[in-house]
Amino acid sequence: MTGSLSTLVVGLWLLNIVLDTTGQLAFKAAAGDSDAGDGLARWKHMAARPWLWLGIGCYAVEFLVWIAFLSLIPLSEGVLLGSINIVAIMLAGRLLFGEKLTRLRVIGIALVTLGVAIVGLGG
């Protein structure tokens, strides 16, 4: 990152990535639990375990982090930089859930990362 983005902005951006990815993975863990049953029983099962709450907690904090982030940089730049969350979640899905990275996915991930890098470095 260049001097055009302050330490606070970069910090908020990184925090947003961590919170978004953790939240998504927590929801995935909550929803993917095969012992959970159906209907109301499923919701009760999820509510008694930490994953759903971890996801909700991450999203609540992320909501505030994103507002703070966007208030410090132009919106057109902010939404583009935020696209990196797609990449982070796909890579985390690969690491933790063994999701496949096909060639087309790798190309997609590379292009999104390249785009975010151009915006981050160029402003």
Place this chain on the structure above:
Amino acid sequence: MRRFYLFGFLLLMAFDTLAQISFKVAGSQALPVQASVAWLLRVFGQPWIYGAVVGYVGAFFTWMALLKHAPIGPAFAASHLEVVSVMLLSIWLFDEHLTVARVLGAIAIIAGIVCLGLAESREQPPDDEPAPARV
């Protein structure tokens, strides 16, 4: 049915765009950023923050409704294309400028999102796949 998808995607984009614009206005009116109760009170003390909530909730339900019917790949791609509408509206509403870096970056990001959407489409029929991450 095609008209249903198109309407659904446009509605999703509209809700996402509303949320981002509202976030920006709400944040700008609450400056300076502080890790404090005072900042939180400023954020929640003006109406735009509720526009963001409406946008989020609306986008969530539109997404869930779309996923029941629409193929996952195009749905995934469409759900992220609000970057385009948000960028264009930012120029108009906030007097922002389209720098060369932003235009080039946006082109690469959109191309990447389209690739990821195609990858989802090829993978498996929508019935087998859990909802992909919405960011």
